[in-house]
Amino acid sequence: MLTALAFRNLWRNRRRTLLTLSAMVVSAALLILCLGVYAGMIDDMLTTTTRLYHGHVVLAAPDYHAHRTLHAHLPESAADLPTPAGVTDMVGRTPRLRAFGLLSAAAGSQPVEILGVDPVREPTVTTLHRQLVAGRYLQAGEAGAAVIGSTLAKKLGVAVGGEVVVVTQAADGSIGNDLLTVRGIFTTGDSRHDGRLVVTPLPWLQQLLVLDGRIHEVVIAVANPLQAFADADRFNAVLPAGIEARDWGDFLPEMREAIVSFDVSRVIIAGILYFATALGILNTCFMSVMERTREFGLLLASGMRPWGIRRLVLLETLFLGLIGSAVGLLGGLLLTWYMQAVGIDLSGTITPITYAGSTILPRLRAVFDPGNFLFPVVMLVVVALVAGFLPANRAARLDPVAALREE
């Protein structure tokens, strides 16, 4: 009975209720869109950062990560260890060898990181081969070839086809030096790669470093980066002694922080948006309670308990909240779907931004994440109830005699 009454009361001032509802719908829908786009940015960042260079799970000697010392190497067969049960979304893995040295050309010398990769397997894990701005990627069986960052190429004054000298210290202490021909130039937007990364064929680097058949790490890519933490644990459970699995969170702690801060900012954005909405609901409820002072007095005089009145008013705001979030959810779904399917391309106005070691692409795109829908909807209902509490209390506390006298 109370429910039906509450529902009917909502429509006594149709215009006011619809106005309040529209505010709720818009705020819920916008919040859903906002969170979806934000999640899209995070997703872009995660994908570009992890797939650009680090990968998701890295197998290496336990002390390799801390110092990247040349001498913490593994046999090349580590790249083909059996995949542990439970790791189901692996999309690729590849062996790598790494050295630090000097790259030199006519225009000068630059300190560089030299990464020896398998030209066939590396592209299944990282996306560097898609970032080329000139030339081509390494080819299988090629020696003495290099793909280098665009900033580095500029500093050294070399173009595709140009020759550079690489100097480093080999594993036996000797001076490793050789000529490399630049085959490709990449731009990632990350200055740390563009300015100092040199990608070379693995066998060539093994020879230069006197490390035949040895590698430093096996890099694994999985379909869902957030799954990498569990996958690293699964690898660690079965890996032989002397090899350890690490997830991308160890290499990109800023990104891990960014994911955590996303959850915090989600609450803050919702808080700001819903605070305004709550004031609107509060206003509507107060108005409708004040208007009905005589009516409540009558109800109280005819024997309705104060909690009944309170419940009536709270039910009204609950309905308001439910309708608002249902329509808001629908609107949010549509907006998110649009932003996911079409998105907004900003590349005409802004260039890629490197932030916290990752690249934010110049586009707005949303992703579907159940949490981003559930959270605004539940919060809106809660906000409606909280905003309805004060007016409900006031109505319940009315003195029936005084209320009846009210004109």
Next chain:
Amino acid sequence: MSYLTLASRLLTGTLLTGALLLPRAAWSLDLAALIREVEQQYHGTSSHALTTMQVRTANWERTLEMEAWSLGRDYFLVRILEPAKERGVATLKRDREVWNYLPKVDRTIKVPPSMMGGSWMGSHITNDDLVKASHVEEDYTFRLLEETADHWLIECLPKPEAAVVWGKIVYRLSKQPRVPEQVDYYDEEQQRIRELRFDDVRRVGDRTVPLKLTVTPLDKPGEQTILHYRELSFDIRLDQGYFNLRALQKH
């Protein structure tokens, strides 16, 4: 004064004059004048040496045979004779610049400023050590810590504005003969992190010099670089023209 300073002095055979400078500077009231005087003593001092450098690290050990020439404090050329794989690799130091010649690729490469702290020829001597040698008295102030009948202990503290890597350097110098015995290098936390020891003091011509130098990085247990002079001669005929990039490539 950097450890490299001494290392390169020893390499180039000008160590003796350097060692003489320090004790005098320590008790001299007019330090600057003394240093200028010593700086001028370097001019014209040339040397030729055949050295063996043994480098031991946690992961490898190797021995290099080298031939070195020096002129004053600003010119220095060293070429690897052995092992065969690296024969002809050469380093030229000219004022504050260091160049390396790599015969395998037939290229001469100038060591960029960012790599000056890097190891020289895989040893525990850095490129910086080779260069900073010329600017010791510009970068440090000297103080006599202790004097006994047979040695001096001298502390060197960097000047506030000096761009140096050490927080403190302590020299132990023998009075008779007047040669350095040991040099300790401290970091900014006053932690001793590198030690340079001199042995095998011999007479070379009219000078007395230690022919063996041992560099021990205290933060890397078991690692060491030992430089031994098999042949050393001073005041040979060399001019600045010898220390050019073409000479670097000569086999």
